[in-house]
Amino acid sequence: MLLILCAHRPEATPIIKHYDLSLYSGRSTFPVYLGDDGRIALTISGTGKVAAAAACMNLAHMAGSGTTDAWLNAGIAGHGTCEPGVAMLAHKIIDVATGRTWFPQIHFPAGMPSADCYTVDAPVNTREQALYDMEASGFLDTVTRLATLEHIHAVKVVSDNSDRPYQEVTPGFAGELIEAAMPAIAKVADQLIESSNTLAETRRPHPAMNGFLLRRHFTESQRHQLSRLLSRWHCLYPDIDPLHQFANRKNARQVLDALRKALDESPVHIGVKTE
């Protein structure tokens, strides 16, 4: 699943349209939009890093996000020299007020240039060769608690620069910039979805997991043990249903012991026939 944070509605609208997202909860301080297939959720935070952080936590809660999910902060930003309309990935995010830094790990072909991104508490016009925004550090600070740095990125579309001050950026212009950059944003978004799905696949519970849980009472700790043991079972015996072998044990403890014993006594191998 990909969870997207935008600061303002004009930035969000092209993304909502592109992915055909529907309003899930408009009453919340932070409106949430969802795709029909559950692959994408989006929220709008308002200005600033505190709002961004709060909106991310709200989105995580409402979308039921997990550790394999990906996160994207999409929006406009200032830059020292780049022309408006250039989409850039943030490869380093610096919170100007605190000096804290984050390094999103780019493990896919981004298809766009990248730059440092300074998150400031108030808009600025004096700039270096870097992006300037007001949300990214709040976004990173929050979602690094929820997901892995390979799955947390910020794409910023340049809206203003040394020649064109931020005061000239209107909501309509911001929307047009995001709309024009949508193919580039979607390329990053789609790769994040693919990567998130791949990671989720490695952690997908064994098909027999629910069957065991329905038959016996497992504590939370025992559920984790069961999940790990079933994962090993699937590796070694993908064609044998463990329910038939182990579900008739008297209680959860006996199920786990029997499963573990069977696995530990399994002959070691490397998964491919070497001959």
Next chain:
Amino acid sequence: MIETLYIEEGVRIFPLSQRIISRFAGARVVGCRHYGEVFNRKSQNFRLQKRAPALILAQKQGNFLLPVPDHYGIGNEHNYYFSHILNCIYDCRYCFLQGMYRSANYVLFVNYDDFLSAIRTLIENHNGKPVHFFSGYDCDSLALEPVTGFVKHFLPVFRDYADSLIELRTKSTQVRALLDMPVVENAVVAFSFTPQRIARALEHKTPSVDRRLAAMDALQARGWKVGIRYDPLIYTEDFGTQYTELIQHIHTRIDNRALHSVSLGTFRLPAGFFRIIRGLYPDEPLFAAGMDETAGMVGYRHDLQDHMMQHCKREIAQHVTAEKLFACHD
């Protein structure tokens, strides 16, 4: 090959850093204060990063040399290892690095002269007793040689210390730098091998057994000392046949009399690393079946370990004298 270069601001001016920046002119260059800001931070996933690892240029601060654990040397009393690189371009499923680091990015410590000073000091502190140095524990010694220039910088120093020895451990075929320089008599280039079919299943992105052999051949022909490392030995249903064939294949091709040493050890991992790697690769059968855990190490059951070691020792003994054979274990 490298799409992202992280550079500690303090090493940007190093000539090696400048060469690497030029070499990867298309890479994004990201500055950092300390490599620890990028490498091995929480919330990183080794498996995902392995898709496109970044290169981090950094300066090592202290702890240049570390003692080698007991039973890992090749017959000497004083053994140390050092790592000018952390992590490896190859992707061997059994490798402990996957459990040791959260990050798959490569860290290259560019302050080579500080390593060499530490090596000189340590040798001199041993008052003439031979010291063995091992490179290639936390990386492959040669795989990034065209980028690092490690061989040209490090090996000549050992000419001043004839009683000492340096081992470069590798699965790579990057031996051009060695072939282009005069032989360093007290250097050993040690190649790791597993049977080709096992390598295909577990040693992703590595050169084939035959390409490694060709590199070893070329080095031997040029007068370099070479070693063979059958470590880790990996069990399969046809383990005996696989390893008999591999050992025959290698030792009928190389000059066994000129061979420096052979070492072997079965697959084993510190228990903590094993659990991390199993979590990273729940779909990997190598980690799914029963293993023994003894004194904090996970490995094959002892009877199986003994069987594997005895079988391979017997096969190797047909080609190599006993004093050149070393068993590595914990």
